[in-house]
Amino acid sequence: MTGKQELKNYLIQEIENHKDELIDLCSQLIKIPSENPPGDSTEITTFIDQYLKNVGAETAWHEATDKMYNLVSTIGENKGGKHLIYCGHSDVVPTGDHTKWDFNPTSGEVVDGWLLGRGASDMKAGLGGIIFTFALLKKLNINLPGQLTLAIVPDEETGGEFGVPWLLERKIIQGDGCLIAEPSSRYNPTLGQKGSYWFKLKVYGEPGHGSLSPLAGNNAIINMINAINEIRKLWELDIDIPEEVMPLIERSKRYMREVEKDREPFQAVLDHVTVNIGKIQGGTKSNMIPESCEVEVDCRLPFGITQEEVTAFLHEKLNSLGIEYELTRFGFRSNANYTSDEEPICKAIVDNITHVTGHEAYGVMQWASSDARHFRNHHIPVLQYGPAYLPSIHGYNEKVKVEDIVRCCKVYIAAVIDYLYEQETM
Template sequence: MKIDWTVRVNEWVEKNREFMISLLQEMIRFKSINPNFMENPSKSESAQLQHFIEEQLVSWGLTVDKWDVYDNQPNIVATIEGKKEKESFILNGHVDVVPVGSISEWNFDPWVGEIHDEKLYGRGSCDMKAGVVSNMMVAKFMLDMGIELSADLQLHIVIDEESGGAGTRSVLERGYLGDGVIVTEPTNEKINPVEGGLQWARVVVKGSSAHTGWRYSHIYPGYERTGVNVIEKSMKIMQAVLELEKDWGLNKSHPLLPPGITTINPGVILAGSGEKDGRPETVTNPAIVPDYCVMEFDIKYLPTEISKNIQKEFEAAVHSISATDRWLQQHPPQVEWGVRGVDFPPVNTPVDHPLVSTLAKNQLRLGVNPSYEGFVAVCDAAFYAGRGIPAIIYGPNGANLHGPDEYVEVESVYEVTKTLILTALEWNGILQDDNVTCRQETE
């Protein structure tokens, strides 16, 4: 007897609508702020939230592995074991959220999960506790239906995505790998098979400290120069880097990403006199000619590019401008990579990859014409791609991520959950071939 899985999935989700949303609301009530953004990290409720999730998953019948990535910040990997006919199918989501900012700017309590006009408000509602709930419901469906899977289904429920990805990196280091992963970050239900890479770079420039009373002798001829203002030298480098950014934006492109996505953002500039622990020691006295400057850059590159080549291009711009300045020739700037551990490999999953086409086919089953975009930020999909695991990003509709009145659309949570369930079923060879084909559309 042929089972119409689309009908069955629709019926099951309809039956579990209230449970699903109440689960999301309960998760929002945990103030799981990333501790790296808190004055008192011990007040983060990530551990309490992960304990709550663990209890849910164990009660449903999943096997749970939980461990601390760092102090009181645990990861969860929950598994439904399959027949091991293929490698694991992975669903990834993070529980850490950013701070709420000024509470006065919110119209709804960020820690309640109020619903108004079919939108569920709260910090982390869209980014990305809704995605975590959808992932959990995929597992619940399999268990409720008593389905025997050909491959393990793994839920990677992690911490620290918002501050560098230590959670997912720890999952991979622990050996939880697979044949494919869907990261359920919010994408407005569009399939995101690509994501640019990201590097953080630091440029250290050194000058010569002196008293500003003698500045005239540092900048005009006829005097013995005793001071070199490092800020002035650093501005030359800054201008060269920004010119490189414009060159990239005009000459590099990807069909799924916005023009100009290859940005080089100057995010940190510290200058002063003296150096202590990699920072200027004195930054509050303009009567001193500064001699130490640190500039930090957020560098984005295309999914098709290699990080080493990006590093070479960036360093070439720094060294080329330095070659035009006598002081910088003799005191070349130092370029450091992987600042604070930030290094996101690009995601470049082909649109015709089976993981992508399977997800697209199941959107069609539900009456959604699939469309494709590139993910303009970075997320944990990068670390799977860096391990050679095909990755895509796909999640619900919502808005105001990281801002006041963040929300997720309730109906979208249901639709994403249905699509993920059908995709997991097809990945495991359970759906019968119904000759569904999909038309590829990019936006």
């Protein structure tokens, strides 16, 4: 072939020619249970490993903790060219009550153009897409001028400690750019995420007989009500959003108005600290004044405020109440983070969404958090783009359109060429 564009179009057509094989791969992934918890990835990693070996790819297993396996494979020539990472997680959230599903959550069936089952959108369709892309490049013996690494991780749905950060900290994977095939909108990959601040607050009181309340004892639940009222004031903070990220925020608000139109009322989450009082437990019985109460809170942080500033705010407000308390962090921890849309990996994905679909594409901000932060912590530009029916993620009757799986896979394979051949003369 004489040019990059010709190679790209050839590979896009190869995806089209073999789309039934792509969908079958995604279906097979759904049929393999990989709920986290418990997080045992043995069966699904074994399947992916054999799939890659069948096309001649070399693989390496890395057990981060008991039965949680990271699988890594690399193709291409290491001759000073760029190194691209395609990443996806193999675990899914629990299926829950099977009686509330309209179909078997591990069926992997295709019905009326939809692929059905737990993980269809988050993210076994995206995972299948990057695996299929990687395997097809290997099978066709495409002479890449750089390297493409496929990283399959086991532990995203419970915080990711034994997945992406585990690999990066040990330098098992390294690269100049990364795509995570997480669910996204059809034309809008995710370039940034809000920060995450989860904490437990335990408030103490003094027990006594319930018949003497409020004159006796010190009711921990009442103290917690007052504490919660102060915690909720995080939402009211006037955040000074840095100028450099304002274009991304404005594009994301446009996205919420014009694409996910049901999200239009929620535009303010992009520049406010959200506060979810997710769990509460306190007291012993109704006729006893409770001596302790505990809540778990999930806050998501916009640009312009740090975890340290949130901690200081909370202590100031709680101290002013004169109550005895303990505040403990747990779970996801990060400040808001993003990748510039001028980075080559971002341009490669966005440009090829338009190339494949003929539709305007642009990157947006995610109001939640993800594994992308770990790559940014290691100075690797990253974005997320994957097939999804967004309303079904983590719910019953999860599904994804077959046409979206095929479209994303075409973007994945075209982006490899644009990214790795960027400075190459063919």
